[in-house]
Amino acid sequence: MESWATFGGDLHLDLTGRRAGGLGLRAALEDALREAVQDGRLAPGTRLPSSRALGGDLGIARNTVVEAYTQLTAEGWLTARQGTGTTVADRAAPPVPATASETAPTRPPVRYDLLPGRPDLSLFPRSAWLAAARRALTAAPDEALGYGSPLGRIELRRALAAYLARVRGVRTDPERILVCSGHTQGLGLLCGVLRERGATSLAVEAYGLAPLRAVVAASGLTRAALELDEGGARTDALAGTGAGAVLLTPAHQFPVGAPLSAHRRAAAVEWARRTDGFVIEDDYDGEFRYDRQPVGAMQALDPERVVHSGTASKSLAPGLRLGWLALPRALVAPVARLKQLADAQSGVLDQLTLAELIGSGTYDRHVRRCRLHYRRRRDRLVAALAERAPGVRVTGVAAGLHAVLLLPPDGPSEAELIARGAAAGLALGALADCHDEGAGAAPAPPGLVIGYGTPPEHAFAGALDALCGLLGRG
């Protein structure tokens, strides 16, 4: 076998195997080149190295290469042209893969995506991110690029500790922050630690994000549902669950929207202290609060009992896969150990860039801009529905990127509306999908979960119009 690094790239040519199979050197080279053209590794038009260079690379006589090129040119695999040397012939294209019609989706295409849980991706600050990446990578020491602490880069942990204290009232320090690959991974790591501590069950809100339920289930924990009312999750019912921890969305219940009341917060922390349990505070959109009463992080009530879990998925982009946990002291080592086993650490370049973005104040400005953008959208949604679909009750809109639309009892059902929407190219979420039946929650009222942050700006008016047309009287 030979590797060939002459024409701007390495090419693997197996001569040794062919020679062992009885071929002479020239025949082995011809055969290997033929196969490489045939299976597309050498694309049509690719310029081959000179016979001298290839002979040198392979440690064979130049003449052998000349003879092989001549033979393959005669066979039509290669083309020899004065001045440009030898190239792969144009007609040597490999067969076309499956046609478009075979791979096309059968459902009507989505024109307007109003599914919840995603930000407006067109807001991602590409230029600012690239500039911060340049500053961060230029300043980073070499060792930052190596294997590092499973907690993540110290630059980002420092920036987050200061930011979370300032913006969310979190009480933490860089040694208690673990950078993870989104809330998904953070929750998975925490569930793993709970299992190690002997827990068999996690208390959850009766409504939540379905993919997170799958993460809990995969860890081997069962779920015990807390019903919701206007004060948020019924944490007064925790005592009966036998759970090792409770997963809450205190700032803005997902998706129903109420903030967890002070009394319920205290009850959850009290329960955790009494049972040696923990509260996991999913602060998925804590930065996007539109009213005049920002709700501080629940973690501040007891940093040794509440894990604060944050993410850049809403404020920047889900594709970054950047999240963070502000951990009680007792959980730092076990969570770090599982993170080490999972993937050693999260990617350092994005961590360094986010640290730079936060440290320079760019992140703050970006979040403010996004908050204004989403607030305007919320106002447009609420106004349009009030005018064109007055039978629909809109809730949970004091914060976040989504709204819950409770449907009138005499209208079409949730499932029917979603089907009609799909037929019209409108993607909508069902409240029932957020409802945790597996955890024994009571049935959901009919409703839709509308992600008003999802469409790009140019599509929002059309999306609103389509939604109102679907829900309205005419």
Add this chain to the structure above:
Amino acid sequence: MESWATFGGDLHLDLTGRRAGGLGLRAALEDALREAVQDGRLAPGTRLPSSRALGGDLGIARNTVVEAYTQLTAEGWLTARQGTGTTVADRAAPPVPATASETAPTRPPVRYDLLPGRPDLSLFPRSAWLAAARRALTAAPDEALGYGSPLGRIELRRALAAYLARVRGVRTDPERILVCSGHTQGLGLLCGVLRERGATSLAVEAYGLAPLRAVVAASGLTRAALELDEGGARTDALAGTGAGAVLLTPAHQFPVGAPLSAHRRAAAVEWARRTDGFVIEDDYDGEFRYDRQPVGAMQALDPERVVHSGTASKSLAPGLRLGWLALPRALVAPVARLKQLADAQSGVLDQLTLAELIGSGTYDRHVRRCRLHYRRRRDRLVAALAERAPGVRVTGVAAGLHAVLLLPPDGPSEAELIARGAAAGLALGALADCHDEGAGAAPAPPGLVIGYGTPPEHAFAGALDALCGLLGRG
């Protein structure tokens, strides 16, 4: 560890050891400078390099140097003068600071790091990476930044499929490639799928990387060791293991070095076919082969039975946390499912950047440059040991970033040499640490595993000298 040759003489500043001892970067620099003034290596009146120059030399941020200079000036060790810059203070022996004994590391600092498993991080192509990131992020559609396929970005999977076919002879397509967060995560996902399929044991080579053993153990799989000989792992013994899969390093056994013989490869694939099992091919350094017989990927023998696992940790940097699996068709869905549960997908920005780097040919050129760099280092290591420590037998150096040094029976033991090395500031790996006792492997012969890729270029001569001094006769 860092060497500094800016002001007309070499000065060794050990930052790595101090950082390993728990100091932050600035504190480590301050401590190292303090010590250099104190022990006279930096004489009174010596002019220090500019913060820009020293930062550049040490690969750290200029600001960190400025802050360290400011602090040491405040403490009286240095003097800052308009026009002449920063100099060592005139009074020769400043008082020992009260805190020095409290903050100083207790272990002797590491001057030369020859631990295996890491590349020379100073080779990371920062400018090329940033340029590729700019091109990639500028070209990416908004949807690339959202939640995407757990397999990873299609741009990178396409680039990898073509690259792996060309360079390693891998037979795959983009729909069978999963981008993961390094080989660590890839192996963890595969172990999880093996458990789901009912496997209880993974066959492994009798020598391997200890952290990977922890990943296997955490999945709940036991390990069955295959002994090694000159043909590589004894895959003919697989039948007796009852394992669900075998983890191999066919291109360059880690750390012993032999490539797996053709006969042993065939035996492993044959075993996998017969038992509905799989081969996991850890191709950790397949791109760094120095002789004239590159060993193609074992995966090509049977893409439905061999998982090819690759990584950017050696070719670019471990901190990227970018790896990939070329999967048998039957494993694509179950591995993707576990990846979705683990962290939804790997970060998209680095994926897009690597795709751009591969597609533009920059990655090929970078790998070739690294190959040459490491090959020269290997040659220097082998030559120095032959001359100065002829009793040591060097093996496994036809590829990779490390060498195994088998120790003469009449010399000091492995443990003794490592302790002596540590006392002299030389970090060395023990062959015994790679030896999988837990899997029932026979005892290891005394040896050292030397990562010759680890030190930055300016420290390599010193590291070689220290190593030869330790191992040689005089």
